[in-house]
Amino acid sequence: MDPTMAHETMAHATGALTQAPGRAPLRVALLGCGVVGSAVATRLVEHAYDLAARVGAPLELVGIAVRRPQRPRPDVPVDPALFTADAEELVTRADIVIEVIGGIDPARGLILRAMEHGASVVSANKALLAEDGPTLYAAADAADVDLYYEAAVAGAIPILRPIRESLAGDDVRKVLGIVNGTTNFVLDKMDTSGAGFAETVEQAQALGYAEADPTADVEGFDAAAKAAILASLAFHTRVSSADVHREGITEVTAGDIQAAKEMDCVVKLLAICERVTSADGSDAVSVRVHPAMIPRSHPLASVRDAFNAVFVEATAAGPLMFYGRGAGGDPTASAVLGDVVAVARHKVAGGRGPGESAYADLPAVDMGQALTRYHISLDVADRPGVLAQVATAFAEQGVSIETVRQQVAPGAGERAKLIVVTHRASDAALSATVDALAGLDSVDDVASVMRVEGD
Known part of the structure; x- marks a missing residue:
């Protein structure tokens, strides 16, 4: 960023803090400043006035925890003094903590510490939520704070809150989704160009859609974590990654793609969450991730490139489709900031949003059923x-x-x-x-x- 522009941006943001309506600033701590964290920090500064007006109080960024605080970050328009390596201390002086570092530890410990000190948490950490969500929910309940995580599934697409809140009065029967942009890009290019798997993965890496090690994506681990989160919310049941049957796309061949074309189908990596009847006649849930052929007439078949989409079937609402960018700094930051505004409003007004709903306690059936x-x-x-x-x-x-x-x-x-x-x-x-x-x-x-x- 041009130094003059950066100065003007900082001046505007500072002015916004004094002009914004409401009460004293809410202190915001940011854990991580990678692609998503940088976008979040930028939007917090550049849209400070609008965010304050929407919340009813200014949002003051009090620190950004990173591994190397001295490293220059010219594209992040904040005071360099805000960067710190002491995440443990940072979370103790915030009203809202944004966690975008990912992984299980130290993220879990930092979130729990933040809650113990009264901070609401906004996270994009699908792996942690899918593995140990109940622990985080219990800590949020004990501390009477919020835990929001819209950005953990499908990037910018608002899907978790509609399932958790908008459809709370309905019965969700099925959630069918394309929730990993890398694999959708690979399969889409195999379908449109006739290229093989390895060739299209290399193309995805060159374009920044796939990591140098794409295992989490192409083997379905990323999608499985998201499926666990979707199923937990949709069916009011605790579902972890261990309950999800997982297959990746590494075995999908050009022959499979051609066979799908001959059936007027396309191949997609699908996250499938269903409420089913188990072998003994009782209600249960089935959660799986695997490649599958779907008819070209199905709404999900038209999801191209690295986009995501989630198809929800509810008893009263009927079929619903959610579509958009499933990854990237700005799209994911949009979901993060939406959660930040929500939990900040709760701080201003008093109270908190909905917590875990696991009353149904349905068993997860194995893939064979x-x-x-x-x-x-x-x-x-x-x-x-x-x-x-x-x-x-x-x-x-x-x-x-x-x-x-x-x-x-x-x-x-x-x-x-x-x-x-x-x-x-x-x-x-x-x-x-x-x-x-x-x-x-x-x-x-x-x-x-x-x-x-x-x-």
Whole structure:
């Protein structure tokens, strides 16, 4: 930033603090100053007057905890004296603490310390919330402070508060979402360009959509944490990352993408949270993350590039769609500042927002009980009786076939390809069917297996 502009920005922000309506400033501490933290700090300063007017009191940034406080940060328009390495001390003198450092520790300890000293917390930490959310909720209740975390799922998209508050009088039955921009970018480019997985991951890294180590994204860990948070809110039940069945996109091939096209489908990495009936007839939840084919007619199929979208089905409201940028400094900062305004208003008015709602206490079923459909590609012998053998393998597991299509390539001799799409069945029965097919002497190879969702 130009030094003159920076000076003018700081002067405007300082003036805003004295001119803003309301009461004494609320002290804000920021933990972390990476891509998101820098955007948050910038907006706190550059929009100080508007934020103060919306809250009813000025928001005073009293410190930014970083590992190397002496490192120059010319793009962050704040007094360098605000940077500190002593996060433990910083959180004890704030009314609101913004945590954007990520990970489990030291984030957990700092949040708990902040709450003990009466600070409300705004966090973007999906991993911590998915692993140990109940501990944080209990600490917030004990301290009578807020814990808000809209930015932990889907970046700028307002999805958590609508589920937690706007739909509190309804029954959410299903949440189906694209909640990881990196994997959506990769799969979208594989679909539109025909490129392979490794090539598109490299492209995503070059554009800044993927980390140097993309494991958390492409193996589904990031999406699984977000799915746990969504399911917890939607079904009033404690769901952790350990309850989420997780598969990534590393095994998705160009052949899978082409097979989806032939069905007029696209492949997406989906977070699927459903309220289901368990084997004993009781209510339960099913939470899973895996790649799946969805029809091009489904709203999620049109989500391109690194965008995110969440599709919610509720009993009274019906289907709802939330769409937008799922990552990046400014989009995520938008969600963070929205939470900051909310908790700051509570500080001004007295009281706090809604806490944890886990009264339903529903069990999470394993993946075997989830109901889904399979698309299976088989390399088989082209001779009489093969189709009957294949059909018998499905029937023995109680799986109904929706469609069968045979392809015989020129020069294939006595070999052919069978494409089978099933009706909905338990994943356990479908998986057992695939195992049975692999054991048939007429089947050379189970070339591809992918779930089909969204119908």
